[in-house]
Amino acid sequence: MTPVRVNRRGMLLAAGTGATVTGLAYLWQEKYVGDDLQGSPLAVDLTELAVGKLLALDWQDKPVWILRRSPTALAGLEAHEARLTDPRSEKSVQPATCRNRHRSIKPEIFVAVGLCTHLGCVPQLWGSDGFTCPCHASHYDLAGRVFKAGPAPANLVIPAYHFESETRLVLGSSA
Numbered sequence: 235m236t237p238v239r240v241n242r243r244g245m246l247l248a249a250g251t252g253a254t255v256t257g258l259a260y261l262w263q264e265k266y267v268g269d270d271l272q273g274s275p276l277a278v279d280l281t282e283l284a285v286g287k288l289l290a291l292d293w294q295d296k297p298v299w300i301l302r303r304s305p306t307a308l309a310g311l312e313a314h315e316a317r318l319t320d321p322r323s324e325k326s327v328q329p330a331t332c333r334n335r336h337r338s339i340k341p342e343i344f345v346a347v348g349l350c351t352h353l354g355c356v357p358q359l360w361g362s363d364g365f366t367c368p369c370h371a372s373h374y375d376l377a378g379r380v381f382k383a384g385p386a387p388a389n390l391v392i393p394a395y396h397f398e399s400e401t402r403l404v405l406g407s408s409a
């Protein structure tokens with residue numbers, strides 16, 4: 235299988251070879267299945283992360299987001315599930331500990347790779363409803379679950395992580 239780098243430049247290089255969008259999406263998923271996206275551990279202090287705030291990190295040449303969700307945001311995740319491509323995250327990439335409605339270990343702390351699963355653009359916050367990709371208008375909810383209306387085939391990738399203490403998260407390892 236042709237290797238595809240998991241960043242925008244890599245996706246564009248792959249597109250230049252004539253690969254189809256569907257093929258790229260497939261390769262995107264294949265890159266992570268089975269390895270849980272582990273990597274150089276990075277400790278992150280969440281003490282200053284207020285409710286509603288998104289912390290954007292650069293980790294392994296990829297943007298990674300950490301968002302502290304409000305109780306209202308969490309309560310709203312169920313309402314739109316009929317409009318989602320993969321509401322139970324059965325075909326999306328995340329650690330087993332994050333295969334739940336909120337796609338996280340602690341419900342309020344959301345961690346995700348900030349790259350669209352269509353062609354790898356970086357989505358932006360979409361008001362208080364989730365994330366929107368400026369490239370071809372894929373939308374994701376506040377758990378990174380993609381809406382059916384856009385071209386992205388899967389939910390945002392959740393990397394491996396764990397909590398070392400109540401306020402200290404370690405990205406890149408599920409130990």
Ligand code: FES
Nearest residue numbers: 350352353367370
């Ligand atoms: S890259 Fe096409 S919708 Fe995001």
